[in-house]
Amino acid sequence: MRLFLTIYVLVIVATVSILGFRGSLTEKEPVEVFNDMDRQAKYKPQAENSFYANGQNDRLPPKLTVSRGNALEIKDVFSTEFTSSTSSEELVLSGKDANGEFSDYFPYPVDFELMQYGQESYNIFCMTCHGAAGDGNGVTKQYGILATSYHDDRLRDAPDGYIYDVITNGKGLMYGLKDRLSNEQRWAIVLYLRALQRSQSAPLESLSTTEKSELGL
Amino acid sequence: MANIFPKWVNTVPIKVIVALLLIKTAIVLGITYYFSPQYTRVGYAPTQPVAFSHEFHAGTLEIDCRYCHTFVEQSGHSNVPGTNVCMSCHSMVLKDDARLATVRQSYDSGEPIPWVRVHKVPDYVYFNHAVHVNRGISCVECHGKVDEMEVVYHAKQLSMGFCLECHRNPEDYIRPVEEVYNLDWERPTDPGAVKEIEEFVHDWGVNPPQSCSGCHR
Numbered sequence: 324m325r326l327f328l329t330i331y332v333l334v335i336v337a338t339v340s341i342l343g344f345r346g347s348l349t350e351k352e353p354v355e356v357f358n359d360m361d362r363q364a365k366y367k368p369q370a371e372n373s374f375y376a377n378g379q380n381d382r383l384p385p386k387l388t389v390s391r392g393n394a395l396e397i398k399d400v401f402s403t404e405f406t407s408s409t410s411s412e413e414l415v416l417s418g419k420d421a422n423g424e425f426s427d428y429f430p431y432p433v434d435f436e437l438m439q440y441g442q443e444s445y446n447i448f449c450m451t452c453h454g455a456a457g458d459g460n461g462v463t464k465q466y467g468i469l470a471t472s473y474h475d476d477r478l479r480d481a482p483d484g485y486i487y488d489v490i491t492n493g494k495g496l497m498y499g500l501k502d503r504l505s506n507e508q509r510w511a512i513v514l515y516l517r518a519l520q521r522s523q524s525a526p527l528e529s530l531s532t533t534e535k536s537e538l539g540l
Numbered sequence: 541m542a543n544i545f546p547k548w549v550n551t552v553p554i555k556v557i558v559a560l561l562l563i564k565t566a567i568v569l570g571i572t573y574y575f576s577p578q579y580t581r582v583g584y585a586p587t588q589p590v591a592f593s594h595e596f597h598a599g600t601l602e603i604d605c606r607y608c609h610t611f612v613e614q615s616g617h618s619n620v621p622g623t624n625v626c627m628s629c630h631s632m633v634l635k636d637d638a639r640l641a642t643v644r645q646s647y648d649s650g651e652p653i654p655w656v657r658v659h660k661v662p663d664y665v666y667f668n669h670a671v672h673v674n675r676g677i678s679c680v681e682c683h684g685k686v687d688e689m690e691v692v693y694h695a696k697q698l699s700m701g702f703c704l705e706c707h708r709n710p711e712d713y714i715r716p717v718e719e720v721y722n723l724d725w726e727r728p729t730d731p732g733a734v735k736e737i738e739e740f741v742h743d744w745g746v747n748p749p750q751s752c753s754g755c756h757r
Contacts, residue, residue, distance in 0.1 A: 327555075350586055
């Protein structure tokens with residue numbers, strides 16, 4: 324019996340020391356018992372595919388096709404001869420009017436919902452560098468990213484279309500965000516950016532008496 | 541008449557029974573402990589081709605999850621960002637650092653970085669990210685506190701029992717939609733606030749499927 328108990332304890336100690344405990348960090352891949360069911364031969368997003376030269380499953384949309392509901396730049400998939408039927412479509416896409424100048428016309432109906440959408444998007448994609456107030460004091464400043472402040476006359480006077488174009492295509496060291504933001508989202512950011520500009524340079528006369536007293540003026 | 545069996549034989553049956561019980565207990569406990577996703581999956585932390593730290597980017601810098609995983613709100617698949625997203629900062633920050641050589645190479649050549657996927661449900665499970673994050677289920681419920689992970693590891697079981705636990709009691713996991721990407725959000729404890737949160741399930745028409753075809757097709 325003593326021999327049995329010794330072996331029993333030894334086996335348990337050996338098992339635990341080999342297999343370890345639950346939740347400990349490991350490089351071991353999770354065990355999959357029915358592998359052919361767990362990993363089926365089908366196309367999954369961003370998966371590997373040895374059929375294509377670059378090993379990627381995902382394909383770029385072919386020319387002259389439009390993907391459904393995605394934020395792709397529609398112009399890229401139309402032929403070069405394509406011109407949009409109305410000038411406002413062109414404006415939504417590029418921020419430019421019929422003469423190719425940046426337009427000051429805002430192509431969406433402005434409401435509180437769009438403003439909130441703009442604020443949410445701004446806080447995700449812009450705040451890190453440009454700061455929550457748009458003054459260029461983002462969290463990345465200490466690592467050497469010098470982001471523009473929106474609070475100077477050059478940008479206060481710039482047309483909406485210009486700001487939209489910078490968000491879309493980038494400027495200087497800033498990369499464009501057209502691959503990640505839909506047209507509407509970019510215009511919403513333009514709207515919120517205008518609100519930020521106004522909040523930082525509002526004349527005293529524009530405030531109501533209650534607002535003034537809240538600020539102690 | 542001499543004894544046929546020596547005296548020690550008297551204790552043999554009881555010893556055999558005890559030994560069998562001990563062996564059976566060890567096997568049952570061992571299987572319960574080790575044949576569980578809590579052991580086989582939790583703690584899986586593969587080495588990635590680039591030592592990207594979520595702890596620094598999402599934790600210290602507080603970059604929103606959606607800055608990189610942009611399409612999680614629109615798509616069933618939460619995308620891994622392209623290297624242009626990395627380079628939108630790292631073309632300025634640490635631009636000659638050896639640790640980022642793979643990223644620069646990928647950006648220049650267009651070859652994807654072979655990230656090792658940590659969280660994957662079996663292919664017969666159709667999990668949709670968008671429907672969860674848009675209805676108040678936070679990233680943290682399935683992925684754990686990624687903003688505190690230097691190296692991302694598998695924090696939760698992602699087993700069917702784990703899914704059903706929430707599908708049966710969504711009110712215990714749902715949160716205000718604006719807190720979905722705030723991984724530090726804590727569930728309120730006072731009854732009024734708890735009730736308000738539990739009402740989201742009704743107000744948003746959250747009706748998580750518990751039938752097979754909800755997740756398996």
